[in-house]
Amino acid sequence: MSAHGAAQMMTATKSGPLTGRAEVPGDKSISHRALIFGAMAVGETRITGLLEGQDVLDTASAMRAFGAVVVQHGPGAWSVHGVGVGGFREPDAVIDCGNSGTGVRLIMGCMATTAMTATFTGDASLRKRPMGRVTDPLSLFGTQAFGRKGGRLPMTVVGAANPVPVRYALPVASAQVKSAVLLAGLNAPGQTVVIEREPTRDHSERMLLGFGAELTVERTAEGNVITLTGQPELRPQVVAVPRDPSSAAFPVCAALIVEGSDIFVPGVSQNLTRNGIYLTLVEMGADITFENPRQEGGEPVADLRVRFSDLRGIEVPPERAPSMIDEYPILSVVAANAMGKTVMRGVKELRVKESDRIDAMARGLEACGVVVEEDEDTLIVHGRGPGGVPGGATCATHIDHRIAMSFLVAGMASQRPISVDDASPIATSFPLFEGLMMGLGAKLTKG
Numbered sequence: 001m002s003a004h005g006a007a008q009m010m011t012a013t014k015s016g017p018l019t020g021r022a023e024v025p026g027d028k029s030i031s032h033r034a035l036i037f038g039a040m041a042v043g044e045t046r047i048t049g050l051l052e053g054q055d056v057l058d059t060a061s062a063m064r065a066f067g068a069v070v071v072q073h074g075p076g077a078w079s080v081h082g083v084g085v086g087g088f089r090e091p092d093a094v095i096d097c098g099n100s101g102t103g104v105r106l107i108m109g110c111m112a113t114t115a116m117t118a119t120f121t122g123d124a125s126l127r128k129r130p131m132g133r134v135t136d137p138l139s140l141f142g143t144q145a146f147g148r149k150g151g152r153l154p155m156t157v158v159g160a161a162n163p164v165p166v167r168y169a170l171p172v173a174s175a176q177v178k179s180a181v182l183l184a185g186l187n188a189p190g191q192t193v194v195i196e197r198e199p200t201r202d203h204s205e206r207m208l209l210g211f212g213a214e215l216t217v218e219r220t221a222e223g224n225v226i227t228l229t230g231q232p233e234l235r236p237q238v239v240a241v242p243r244d245p246s247s248a249a250f251p252v253c254a255a256l257i258v259e260g261s262d263i264f265v266p267g268v269s270q271n272l273t274r275n276g277i278y279l280t281l282v283e284m285g286a287d288i289t290f291e292n293p294r295q296e297g298g299e300p301v302a303d304l305r306v307r308f309s310d311l312r313g314i315e316v317p318p319e320r321a322p323s324m325i326d327e328y329p330i331l332s333v334v335a336a337n338a339m340g341k342t343v344m345r346g347v348k349e350l351r352v353k354e355s356d357r358i359d360a361m362a363r364g365l366e367a368c369g370v371v372v373e374e375d376e377d378t379l380i381v382h383g384r385g386p387g388g389v390p391g392g393a394t395c396a397t398h399i400d401h402r403i404a405m406s407f408l409v410a411g412m413a414s415q416r417p418i419s420v421d422d423a424s425p426i427a428t429s430f431p432l433f434e435g436l437m438m439g440l441g442a443k444l445t446k447g
């Protein structure tokens with residue numbers, strides 16, 4: 001929801017060893033999609049492990065506004081009575097996607113090829129983010145969009161009454177844009193083709209297949225060519241949402257930098273389009289073991305055992321960026337606690353997330369006594385070695401959950417405490433972060 005409540009300052013203080021079991025919540029990307037695909041299927045989809053973060057709750061409200069019946073049965077247990085592809089009804093109020101880029105962009109896609117009008121808005125962070133990257137390809141179907149200057153929310157989208165299928169090569173590596181085009185293609189006749197040069201998270205493709213759509217992915221010299229046959233009848237599914245590797249990265253990275261730590265993080269998705277952070281941490285010398293690898297809910301998962309480690313800075317391969325795009329803020333905290341410098345190139349997409357994440361991390365790390373270099377597409381962190389970050393600063397979080405969690409993790413290992421000006425956005429993706437981290441031994445205090 002847009003109404004951003006009172007700011008909640010929070011402080012992290014040097015913590016003893018982190019130990020125990022960290023059960024992180026359900027995957028945010030898969031949770032959004034389970035609700036959306038459930039709403040577009042005919043009949044009842046059952047979901048377990050749904051992330052009950054505000055981003056996902058806002059998507060649940062939006063699906064209700066379009067006519068689906070979305071019910072919570074217990075913690076993480078939800079059902080969606082879908083209305084079928086093309087079966088959405090026109091919402092009678094503005095759709096408020098709160099803080100969620102994934103929510104608004106995917107929902108624009110799924111209504112774009114139905115003859116109806118919907119107006120979208122979000123919080124102060126989401127209203128700054130570019131929507132043209134989605135409305136440009138949607139216009140090829142015949143959809144119209146009227147937003148503020150620069151393609152910003154609030155925005156009214158007029159769905160195409162007679163959509164045509166499209167062939168679209170993604171100009172940016174974005175699973176949100178890919179998914180919006182595929183969702184729009186569902187209600188267009190014929191075949192919609194999306195070409196992605198660099199692979200991005202593939203949850204939409206997996207889920208479309210699971211819900212019974214006809215979809216092929218061809219790996220060619222120009223990248224992945226994804227072909228979707230329009231106007232299928234989607235069959236309702238039972239969806240078990242695996243634990244979120246992006247959320248897991250916070251306790252994992254905290255354990256790596258807080259001396260003496262040894263934690264267990266069960267059932268974390270190891271989807272290859274999401275596991276870049278784990279490859280990178282292992283290259284830096286992290287002591288992580290991936291135990292009991294198995295399939296859960298159609299995704300590869302493993303249990304992670306993580307111990308405090310002496311880490312070294314590395315060059316992160318730029319082509320890895322799409323598979324760890326949300327993890328650069330926490331990686332830069334790990335880098336500050338490693339020996340030597342860590343070079344992160346090809347990361348300009350970070351500038352259009354909930355905040356400009358390169359700027360937010362660079363300014364905050366500098367305030368904590370860490371030397372940082374940046375340009376439009378690059379972040380370089382000069383490591384100070386284990387426990388070497390001075391800290392003693394209050395960092396601005398800019399309505400960005402990942403910036404807030406990153407600096408709180410930094411404060412668990414720094415010499416002096418680190419505060420964040422507002423921890424409330426953490427509720428968008430990881431509502432139980434504070435309790436979970438304190439349960440492991442982290443020292444977090446409000447104020």
Ligand SMILES: O=C(O)C1=C[C@@H](OP(=O)(O)O)[C@@H](O)[C@H](O)C1
Pocket residue numbers: 028029030101102173174175176177179201325326349
């Ligand atoms: O499709 C998704 O669920 C997401 C895609 C990524 O965004 P982009 O598509 O903008 O890279 C990621 O940053 C976001 O947290 C979730």
Ligand SMILES: C=C(OP(=O)(O)O)C(=O)O
Pocket residue numbers: 028099100101102103326353354402429
């Ligand atoms: C970028 C993120 O989410 P979204 O784009 O959905 O707001 C994120 O969760 O880090």
